[in-house]
Amino acid sequence: MAVFTRKRLLSAVAVAVASVALLAGCSNDPLAEQYREGSNKNYISGTGVVKEIALENRGEAIAFEAKDFAGETVSSEDFRGEVLVVNFWYASCAPCRAEAPTLEAVNKQFAGQGASLLGVNVRDQVDTARAFEETYGVTYSSVADINDGSMQQAFGNEVPPNAVPTTLVLDQEGRVAARILGQIKDESILRTLVRDTIAEAE
Structure with a gap:
């Protein structure tokens, strides 16, 4: 197990600060703003720490099956052979709102390029979850x-x-390759994790 390298994290700090400032400037979401201001109301979250897991230290492939909000069955087998980013969220979670644009941007970048995203909603009914997706442009x-x-x-x-x-990054065999515990503070970090995991198959 290896923590995301110090050099790569330091190189992303400036971008992270700029990104947060930009989001804060264009957002009209009170909960997301509350979170960015550090008031810590209404949620419990991790700190955004990143953990990468070396190939030789990865556990068994994750097997799952669940229904999406359209009632369709989604299973781990649907994603075998590609990298899968799994994000656990719920609509009233302030950091979930703050990171939604980052996840959608990464989804668009890697669509058809060896990686997919899948959300896991842990709290909401269908209407609430769909309203979140519409508000934040989640596809x-x-x-x-x-x-x-x-x-x-x-x-x-x-x-x-x-x-x-x-947020978890699963490799092509369905094993956890990386984890971000808490809000994704910098889009480039998730991009790098996904890109590096895709490259393992090459």
Whole structure:
């Protein structure tokens, strides 16, 4: 297990600061603004720490099956052979709102390029979740995990209780290759994690 390298994190700090400033300037979302101001109201979240897992230290492939908000079955087998980014979220989570544009940007960049995104909603009913997706322009699918928590169970200790958002990068075999615990603070970090994991197959 290796923490995201100091050199790469330092190189992203300036971009992260600029990105947060830009989002703060264009947002009219009170919860997202509240989060960016550091008031820590209404949610419990991780700190955004990034963990990469070396090939030889990765566990078993994650197996899951759940229904998306259109009622269609989505399973881990649908994504075998490509990198999968899995993001755990819910609509009233301030950091989830703050990172939504980042996730959608990465989704668009890697669509058809060896990676997909999948959201896992841990709290909301269909109408609330769809309203969030429309508000933030989210085009990738999410599955509902509000009844039996099967998705959280499938990922075991990789998604600690109350640590929402959490974003996982799964390799082409379905194993967890990286984790971001808390809001994705810098788009370039997630881009790099996805790009590096795609490159492993090459």
